[in-house]
Amino acid sequence: MISRKVLIIGGGQLARMMAQAAPSLGIEIRVLASPSDTSVLNLAEVVVGDYRNVNDVLQAAKGVDVITFDHEHVPRGVLEELLSAGHVLRPSPKSLELVQDKLHLREQLAKWGVPQPKWHGGPGNVKDMVRDFLRTGVAWPLVVKRSVGGYDGKGVWVLRDDSDLSSLDGVESPGWVVEEFCEFRQELSAQVARSPHGQGLAYQVVQTTQVDGICTNVIAPAPDIDEATGIAAQRLAMELASKSEVTGMLAVELFCMPDGQLLVNELAMRPHNSGHWSIDGAVTSQFENHLRAVLDLPLGSVKPTWPYTVMVNVLGVNPVDESVLNHVLAHDPGARVHIYGKEFKLGRKLAHVNVSDSDPSRALARAQHAADRLSGTIR
Amino acid sequence: MISRKVLIIGGGQLARMMAQAAPSLGIEIRVLASPSDTSVLNLAEVVVGDYRNVNDVLQAAKGVDVITFDHEHVPRGVLEELLSAGHVLRPSPKSLELVQDKLHLREQLAKWGVPQPKWHGGPGNVKDMVRDFLRTGVAWPLVVKRSVGGYDGKGVWVLRDDSDLSSLDGVESPGWVVEEFCEFRQELSAQVARSPHGQGLAYQVVQTTQVDGICTNVIAPAPDIDEATGIAAQRLAMELASKSEVTGMLAVELFCMPDGQLLVNELAMRPHNSGHWSIDGAVTSQFENHLRAVLDLPLGSVKPTWPYTVMVNVLGVNPVDESVLNHVLAHDPGARVHIYGKEFKLGRKLAHVNVSDSDPSRALARAQHAADRLSGTIR
Structure with missing residues (x-):
């Protein structure tokens, strides 16, 4: 019998649609899902656990050929532990860093010479960063992003002018990216x-x-x-x-x-x-x-x-x-x-x-x- | 949440492919499968049981909106019990009789005036039936079918001549259909x-x-x-x-x-x-x-x-x-x-x-x- 086993970390609609596609190629799907993830119930082998908990993830990973993802929120430390335990992660933690950290992405794209919006960023005070960026000649509106943890517009602010800076009051982040607002076609x-x-x-x-x-x-x-x-x-x-x-x-x-x-x-x-x-x-x-x-x-x-x-x-x-x-x-x-x-x-x-x-x-x-x-x- | 629940009796590839299609329309699938049915494992809610056992089937049917089938072998008595218990069966036992009993199919098609191969059948001795059929002017080869229980060529014999009749020795059936061998295009x-x-x-x-x-x-x-x-x-x-x-x-x-x-x-x-x-x-x-x-x-x-x-x-x-x-x-x-x-x-x-x-x-x-x-x- 042709059979490969994949662990998907995360039990949302992407895991659901992968589970629908998998049987045709004899692929068995296990999903590490949270108790509230209803999308994959009875469509795959479901292991309930927390993707931020190393033990939960190691437990779910037993016996699978490869581990992949429904989302990009698995902490770096957990990914490293999986690698150390000999598991195959695709994409790899190194690749995933580009999507887990928007500051890292901007820096890496700059190194590779890939065209991207004008940006400024780093750890530190985001309002100072905005002011520094404006001094380089970029005009309002600006886009401010937390470096980590955002999705579907969360963790992203579009600031029309100075007065919008207050929307960032009290928001914490290990890093920030400030970007020009692109008037795209x-x-x-x-x-x-x-x-x-x-x-x-x-x-x-x-x-x-x-x-x-x-x-x-x-x-x-x-x-x-x-x-x-x-x-x-x-x-x-x-x-x-x-x-x-x-x-x-x-x-x-x-x-x-x-x-x-x-x-x-x-x-x-x-x-x-x-x-x-x-x-x-x-x-x-x-x-x-x-x-x-x-x-x-x-x-x-x-x-x-x-x-x-x-x-x-x-x-x-x-x-x-x-x-x-x-x-x-x-x-x-x-x-x-x-x-x-x-x-x-x-x-x-x-x-x-x-x-x-x-x-x-x-x-x-x-x-x-x-x-x-x-x-x-x-x- | 949009959700309908279907029980499929039988856990083969048809149930598997229905289970792959179902999630897109928010349909939940339960399957009554035998212990050896590996096709639907982890692709649906699997209930292990025997489709010939009324209690197994009634147990599996609890709470579903409708019952359907992966194969046509569910005994008439079991189907009737499900109906009596208030379950919705689609197709209905009455419709299913046409595919469960080849003799009934031939008789019904004849009543409806639907074109079909020349045939002869009933309960009784199959060799007598073959001889009676030949006397009507039909020539060898002939096709002999058990009225019930066949699939994928099982329960069907192609007889070239008299000497092939011995292949039916010892085969029991509640009914038989003998048909002309159609030299189709x-x-x-x-x-x-x-x-x-x-x-x-x-x-x-x-x-x-x-x-x-x-x-x-x-x-x-x-x-x-x-x-x-x-x-x-x-x-x-x-x-x-x-x-x-x-x-x-x-x-x-x-x-x-x-x-x-x-x-x-x-x-x-x-x-x-x-x-x-x-x-x-x-x-x-x-x-x-x-x-x-x-x-x-x-x-x-x-x-x-x-x-x-x-x-x-x-x-x-x-x-x-x-x-x-x-x-x-x-x-x-x-x-x-x-x-x-x-x-x-x-x-x-x-x-x-x-x-x-x-x-x-x-x-x-x-x-x-x-x-x-x-x-x-x-x-």
Whole structure:
């Protein structure tokens, strides 16, 4: 019997969708989940524990071939203990540092000569840092980020002027990054899968839309970009995958500036919200390719299967009853709904909808309607 | 939280692939499996028990919204007890009788005036039945089927002449069907999904190839059939779905005769081997649509997403090691492998491979090569 065993640390929707993809390749999934993680219940072997607790993680790691991640919050010390115990971590703790510490990312990108927004940062007093940065000629608004622990817009502040500095009062962080606010034309995401033996494949570049730091929709491929920009984004992602020695999926979030220049905003080293379209719009989804990559299996074709696939996130607005799903499925038999099995919370990512179509505007309208129903935006 | 709970009786690959599809629609799966059913381990809530034991099944059925099936072997008495206890069974025991009893199927099709092979049958002595049938002018070879309990060619005998009758010595059955051996041009399968509220959708008609009663490959859509034949097969399947009041997936296995006439061979009231292509070649797979149908959710689009998708079964020939999977994935990044998580046994269905392509011959060659590697045919 063909069988490989993967431990995923974290039991959110990414673990859920990896668990759905895994059986096809004979991959067994164990998940280290918190008691409140309902997304993976009965979909994998679930070990309840705390990813910050070395003993919990070591216990969960027994007998697996490789360890990978649903999120990037596992503390450095825990990762090091796993390595010392002989476990295989993909991506490696060294690679993960780039996504765990935004200050480290900025410094490393600067060393590599990779284009990024103007920035200033370090440990110390964040207000002094802002003032120092303004003195270099950068103008308001500015973006301030805690170096560690942020996600989905948390730990990030957009400051319009001096008076907004007070929003940082009392916030502690071991480090800070202050950045220029980029007036981009489009936000793009370039995803690549990279395996330990060095194979890399780039998915088509997509356009992402963020509201308050949370992804709301993704159009694949990104409309209104020229071929050269698409290829440049793919090359940049492949280069970063190689330089960071990532194994698994890498998402490179990019600002595409009015002059066409690409600036690296953030990285993610796992399946990413910008790649959820691939479940229904590519030969091999990002979830299967992440598993293939971390197990050092050959990667699957990343070719799109439709002219356009659009993904819209379902962010909880009002609790909805089950009849809403019936409406959505009846209204559009081609809408591909992916529910995450989570309790309703305001603003929480509860599901996403993929729609494939020959026309990107129509695909977006269809997916948006389905998502608005499921989120409770339309009642 | 959107959540419906389905009990699947039987823990084989059909239950496994339903369990993979279910989470996307917030569907929770419980499976009543035998201790040796490894396909669904850790992919669903597994209850170990015997589907022939009323208490085991009643225990497993507690709290689910609907009960459906991985196979058609649940005894009539058990089904009736479930109904009496107030459970919802889809398909219903009445519908299931058509697939549980081949004699009943032939009688019912005759009543409905549905074209089928010439046949003769009943309870009694099978050799007398064969002789009676020959006297009506039908010539050797003949097909003899036990009325109950057969699958994958088991319980079916092809007799070339009188001397083959001895192969039936000592075989017991409550009933028999004796049929003419149809020299068909092609075997086709027409699949429809039908929901309790009466919605029905027909997948494109596919060509199936059987060797010794076991499906070896499926080409979707069936090549070399004219449009009228395809539509006739879809209409016949829709008509049978309606007449049999099936809920869930119905597969109608058809002989397409040299003159284009369609004769009904067998029915299956569950996801079927002839629809495995739909995981990678249709907007909505047969597994998701079976779940939608039994839960009375609106059905998903059955449109093909590729010109051709070919499925080849992996039937165990030689035990293979894990490096074989690496070879297969490296050789063809577009090959979609679906492993069933079963121990090797000679001739056992261990996996299938789907390949989508613009050319059906190339798709078949690619899928066959991958399957031959995985089965151990090529070493």
